[in-house]
Amino acid sequence: MRTTYLQSQKDRGRRVLAVLPIYFPRPLLTALDVVAAELWGPPGPPRGPAAARVQTYVCAVARNALAFLSSGGADVADGVLFPHTCDSIQGLATIAKDLGGWKKRSFTLLHPKGPSRQSARTYLLAELRGLARELGEWTGRSLEPKRLSEAIELHAEIDSLRAELLTRRARLALSDRALYQLLRRGEFLWPEDHLAELRDARKSLNGQKVQTGVPLMATGYVPEPGSLFEVLEQAGAFIAADDYAAIGRRLPTREVVRHSDPFETLVDGWFALPPCPTRSADHASRLDHLERLLERSGARGVLIHQQKFCEPELFDVPAIRKMLTERKTPLLYLEGELERELSGQAVTRIEAFAEMLSTQGRAA
Amino acid sequence: MIARRLQYELMSHALGPAMVAYQTWSDERRRSRRAAKESPFGPQLECTRKLKELMTRHYLAGRYADGAVPVAWVTSGFPVEFLRALGFFCVYPENHAALCSVQRKSAELSEVVEKEGYSRDLCSYARSDIGCALSLKTPVGRLPKPDLLACCTNICQTVLYWYRALAEHFRVPLVLLDTPFVYGSASPHQIQYVRDQLGEAVETAERISGRKLSGERMQRTAELALEGANLWGQCLEQGRHSPSPWTGFDGFFHMAPIVSLRGSEETNDYYRLLLAELQDRVSRGISGIREERHRLVWDNLPVWFKVRDISTSLAQRGFNLVCTSYTNAWAEAGKRMDPQDPLGSAARVYTHIILNQDLNNRMEVLRRLATEYRADGAILHSDRSCKPYSMGQVDLREKLASELGIKVLLLEADHADPRAYSSEQGETRLAAFMESFA
Numbered sequence: 001m002r003t004t005y006l007q008s009q010k011d012r013g014r015r016v017l018a019v020l021p022i023y024f025p026r027p028l029l030t031a032l033d034v035v036a037a038e039l040w041g042p043p044g045p046p047r048g049p050a051a052a053r054v055q056t057y058v059c060a061v062a063r064n065a066l067a068f069l070s071s072g073g074a075d076v077a078d079g080v081l082f083p084h085t086c087d088s089i090q091g092l093a094t095i096a097k098d099l100g101g102w103k104k105r106s107f108t109l110l111h112p113k114g115p116s117r118q119s120a121r122t123y124l125l126a127e128l129r130g131l132a133r134e135l136g137e138w139t140g141r142s143l144e145p146k147r148l149s150e151a152i153e154l155h156a157e158i159d160s161l162r163a164e165l166l167t168r169r170a171r172l173a174l175s176d177r178a179l180y181q182l183l184r185r186g187e188f189l190w191p192e193d194h195l196a197e198l199r200d201a202r203k204s205l206n207g208q209k210v211q212t213g214v215p216l217m218a219t220g221y222v223p224e225p226g227s228l229f230e231v232l233e234q235a236g237a238f239i240a241a242d243d244y245a246a247i248g249r250r251l252p253t254r255e256v257v258r259h260s261d262p263f264e265t266l267v268d269g270w271f272a273l274p275p276c277p278t279r280s281a282d283h284a285s286r287l288d289h290l291e292r293l294l295e296r297s298g299a300r301g302v303l304i305h306q307q308k309f310c311e312p313e314l315f316d317v318p319a320i321r322k323m324l325t326e327r328k329t330p331l332l333y334l335e336g337e338l339e340r341e342l343s344g345q346a347v348t349r350i351e352a353f354a355e356m357l358s359t360q361g362r363a364a
Numbered sequence: 365m366i367a368r369r370l371q372y373e374l375m376s377h378a379l380g381p382a383m384v385a386y387q388t389w390s391d392e393r394r395r396s397r398r399a400a401k402e403s404p405f406g407p408q409l410e411c412t413r414k415l416k417e418l419m420t421r422h423y424l425a426g427r428y429a430d431g432a433v434p435v436a437w438v439t440s441g442f443p444v445e446f447l448r449a450l451g452f453f454c455v456y457p458e459n460h461a462a463l464c465s466v467q468r469k470s471a472e473l474s475e476v477v478e479k480e481g482y483s484r485d486l487c488s489y490a491r492s493d494i495g496c497a498l499s500l501k502t503p504v505g506r507l508p509k510p511d512l513l514a515c516c517t518n519i520c521q522t523v524l525y526w527y528r529a530l531a532e533h534f535r536v537p538l539v540l541l542d543t544p545f546v547y548g549s550a551s552p553h554q555i556q557y558v559r560d561q562l563g564e565a566v567e568t569a570e571r572i573s574g575r576k577l578s579g580e581r582m583q584r585t586a587e588l589a590l591e592g593a594n595l596w597g598q599c600l601e602q603g604r605h606s607p608s609p610w611t612g613f614d615g616f617f618h619m620a621p622i623v624s625l626r627g628s629e630e631t632n633d634y635y636r637l638l639l640a641e642l643q644d645r646v647s648r649g650i651s652g653i654r655e656e657r658h659r660l661v662w663d664n665l666p667v668w669f670k671v672r673d674i675s676t677s678l679a680q681r682g683f684n685l686v687c688t689s690y691t692n693a694w695a696e697a698g699k700r701m702d703p704q705d706p707l708g709s710a711a712r713v714y715t716h717i718i719l720n721q722d723l724n725n726r727m728e729v730l731r732r733l734a735t736e737y738r739a740d741g742a743i744l745h746s747d748r749s750c751k752p753y754s755m756g757q758v759d760l761r762e763k764l765a766s767e768l769g770i771k772v773l774l775l776e777a778d779h780a781d782p783r784a785y786s787s788e789q790g791e792t793r794l795a796a797f798m799e800s801f802a
Contacts, residue, residue: 053758055776057485057748062755087521090545091755094722097547099759110544110554113517113524119560120542126553127544280524280540283532309485311751315525318481319532 018077027151038187043338059309060338062088070101079105113280116271148262161198173204176229215240220305222246235354241297277312302331372432376425404679423504429453430508434573442516443710449581461489465668465780467503488749488781490526516541518720539565559711586706589627593698595635602642603686607651612685613675657682664745665779687737741771748778773797
């Protein structure tokens with residue numbers, strides 16, 4: 001389905017760029033008529049001759065992506081963009097480019113780590129301009145500031161709608177599965193198509209609460225497998241607050257300052273994103289953000305949903321655990337390797353967790 | 365403060381050296397009374413005693429450094445020169461973690477942090493050091509509490525998360541030097557970014573030390589660091605002789621001063637001694653192992669807790685590790701250092717560390733090492749704890765074997781955690797690799 005859709009975009013004269021997780025300047029791509037097709041794995045065991053080219057102690061996102069790219073799975077794409085997310089994606093970028101696996105054009109975005117300091121802002125500005133230049137040459141299109149500004153506004157509207165659906169989750173008459181499917185379609189749809197779907201979904205927002213299950217907060221890398229949401233629903237719980245790197249952490253937490261130079265606006269947008277370990281947020285701001293999400297959503301428990309071997313995320317787990325323990329907020333730690341389905345053991349643990357929370361809720 | 369400073373000076377310059385000298389003398393006496401064992405190695409390097417003295421003095425002084433002088437904990441790839449010029453006592457958690465592993469303490473320290481919720485899949489150096497910070501257990505007696513944490517991402521991004529955890533624990537500032545990964549060559553704006561951050565880091569370090577960075581002292585430290593890197597490079601180059609006067613395993617230990625004490629007179633004095641001894645051994649035909657029949661390249665960090673076993677297995681069959689990409693990294697970096705522009709050149713030097721460059725560069729380094737050192741085999745340590753060094757090795761193995769016609773082994777292990785290594789499997793693979801040369 002994704003491939004057919006992307007091919008149809010190519011037929012309309014657009015270029016398709018496969019993009020590795022997590023952060024990249026979407027408006028820049030839109031302004032250059034480039035469709036981003038994000039590559040989070042894909043789920044399942046790595047297949048094809050390149051499946052063993054990356055050691056098994058490296059995260060499944062990088063392992064699967066190399067196998068997928070090498071086996072022609074992403075051949076509909078005209079190029080690939082590797083953001084500088086972690087050591088594994090950085091390593092994947094040089095393996096695929098230098099040692100074989102991807103023959104078409106590849107781009108990198110070496111975004112800065114750490115807080116919003118002057119050196120990082122200046123550098124990011126130069127890095128974004130450099131990427132724009134390279135993409136412009138590749139597409140044969142010149143980037144007009146006006147088009148970039150329009151694309152920034154288009155994506156701001158998309159982000160605002162996505163944020164609204166997530167923050168008013170309890171009033172949204174959609175299942176978690178349907179909501180996350182919708183949000184994740186944004187990973188490959190042309191922004192205007194995604195916007196239309198989001199506007200449509202917004203009509204399902206009610207004046208009052210329609211979700212009656214136990215509200216949970218989820219934090220982690222990527223919500224895979226999708227069947228997780230069905231298990232939660234059957235167990236009587238729903239995701240009321242989202243801190244997945246693939247979803248909630250890509251929505252700005254404040255109004256982005258509009259500058260006359262749209263690249264400056266992109267830079268400000270970058271630093272308006274929620275704290276994320278892959279951008280090296282400090283613990284204090286991360287925990288503060290998570291606590292705000294908990295309070296705003298009324299979540300009664302937290303699902304820490306990690307990918308095995310994901311160092312940036314795993315290093316934050318002890319601090320998150322400590323914060324939740326101090327707040328007396330129950331948590332469930334779930335670790336996976338991009339499996340297609342949850343294991344029976346994981347299902348049982350989720351069911352027990354939801355049951356425990358709903359019993360606590362009744363007792364209270 | 366004054367009493368603490370006096371204690372520190374006394375320990376650094378008088379009592380400490382005297383204690384170390386006594387320890388060395390008593391070790392020597394014990395050793396001389398023991399009957400010599402049959403060994404597959406050549407005579408031990410005389411400098412090993414000096415190395416032990418130097419590092420013991422360093423850790424001994426460290427016990428009294430906090431409260432006496434500013435203390436920084438730094439990553440091995442951090443441009444330490446300006447910290448030294450500002451009078452910081454620098455502790456290298458990576459070096460300390462290696463020491464913990466050699467002394468079989470890593471598993472115990474890891475368990476401390478695993479109880480706190482840290483995953484066993486995280487870097488074993490990080491687990492050992494955070495474990496040490498939490499439990500205060502260390503084989504060096506005591507590590508000084510840091511006033512500053514200084515972290516550079518040129519070796520990996522793991523250090524960033526690791527140092528952030530330390531910063532939370534010690535409640536001290538963390539200086540981050542974010543070095544963009546180099547694909548081909550670094551662009552001017554990337555180097556400028558690193559240079560700008562260095563400026564920010566200097567400001568923080570000046571505030572903490574209460575001193576202004578003197579241009580003259582900075583230049584002198586950069587000169588010493590450059591000289592140290594060159595001397596270290598010359599020591600490594602002695603391995604090009606056949607037989608090699610030492611082994612790559614010796615190099616893993618003798619690299620400690622260039623990592624932990626670079627930019628100091630004592631480090632350069634030490635490497636002058638080591639170089640002289642190696643040159644002397646070359647002139648007298650003394651080999652690192654008794655009978656050198658095959659010469660190997662090693663890629664990645666050592667398996668610290670198994671160095672003895674692996675080196676003995678290899679030496680018994682006539683295999684000498686004549687060079688390693690890891691020890692070579694500290695010689696390579698020095699070439700770009702310019703004492704006339706210490707911060708500007710530091711930005712270039714520290715951005716171009718082997719682990720911060722693409723796999724084409726890594727392949728080129730391995731190809732050059734294998735050729736210049738006339739290696740007929742290579743061992744690529746697939747290090748569970750070091751993903752940036754290990755990713756790509758599956759392909760590098762194929763390329764090295766096909767392009768250079770050498771035999772290559774991919775050895776699965778870990779740099780510090782013995783629980784992540786299967787001895788039987790490792791030994792079997794090593795034995796099969798050596799048999800393939802017959």
